[in-house]
Amino acid sequence: MGRLSIIGVGLIGGSLAKALKKADFVGEVIGFGRSEANLRLALDQGVVDRWTLDLNEAVAGADVIMLATPVAAADQLLPRISASLRDNTIVTDAGSVKGSVIDAAVSAFGGRISHFVPGHPIAGGENSGVGASCVDLFHRQKVILTPLPSTGTWALECVREMWETTGASVSEMDPDSHDRLLALTSHLPHALAFCLVNMLADQSNADECYELAASGFYDITRIASSDPVMWRDIFLGNQDAVLSRLAEYRESIGNLIRLIESGDADGLLAEFRKSNISRSLIQSRRST
Missing domain, CATH: 3.40.50.720 (NAD(P)-binding Rossmann-like Domain)
Structure with missing residues (x-):
């Protein structure tokens, strides 16, 4: 070139x-x-x-x-x-x-x-x-x-x-499939990170929350430091797919809330085991 x-x-x-x-x-x-x-x-x-x-x-x-x-x-x-x-x-x-x-x-x-x-x-x-x-x-x-x-x-x-x-x-990959897939694997995780950081920042005792934040909080929210302009444009440019994935996530959160409210220990354990196994499979595929 x-x-x-x-x-x-x-x-x-x-x-x-x-x-x-x-x-x-x-x-x-x-x-x-x-x-x-x-x-x-x-x-x-x-x-x-x-x-x-x-x-x-x-x-x-x-x-x-x-x-x-x-x-x-x-x-x-x-x-x-x-x-x-x-x-x-x-x-x-x-x-x-x-x-x-x-x-x-x-x-x-x-x-x-x-x-x-x-x-x-x-x-x-x-x-x-x-x-x-x-x-x-x-x-x-x-x-x-x-x-x-x-x-x-x-x-x-x-x-x-x-x-x-x-x-x-x-x-x-065809463009539509790309945008739907990336809305799940990239855009949704950024949305969750942004929301979680803002949720903590809006607490009346935010300083205390920062001091007590565990490593998991920092692992999950690292990407909230990404360029705000870039991510504003991504969310608006892929609006339909992002909204669809957020709706799916809302259903998943709703299911978790129902399991906790009902004290369903077996249901919670099944969800967490499923997540544990799936995460291990994802990591093993990424390592190969």
Whole structure:
């Protein structure tokens, strides 16, 4: 790959640049974003070769453009990217929601939608910004590509090779299935973490609660430190699937409440054993 333009040089965009540079997969990395301080840091750390606050300049002459911004930004950025798109330029993204980003891409690119490869690396953390980026963030992690019927084979294979170069395992999935699945495995856990932290913070004795919080509280709520803007956009961009999963969780909580209220020891034990066994199976699959 000759030139990679990264729109949003944060945790994901910065980590991608580091991995591709280490592998000598890319000749030049151009960074674009809103924060000059963040872009200067990216240059100082060698994440990008140069940076700009001008989007047209950022994408000019790019072989691949990576959109690594909060998902809601796609509506504003993709039409501007399309206006500067070369005939052989590939555009891809790293958003946690695919449906809304694909809608924005179809609207922006029109007959050139074959250039667009929707994607989502299942990797990250609670910290954000290029300072949190890591060269091996994607190593042995999953990346899901959600190509459209109109996505060009040439574009898809280029993006697949790019991610595989980072050490990621790449698979494909249809966009709707992706959004429903991620609403359960990623978006719902973040919602629960946000609610639990806010519940504690709203207590009249919050300081005492903080002092007595056990390790389990910190394990469960670590992801509540994630970027609020990013997660606002994810919840609104995947609204239907998130609401559906929250409704399922409400039913599960309702069942737990009924078991506790009725003093059903056997029922509680069965629920906890089921969870214990399922968690062990999940962990064993993740370790292989």
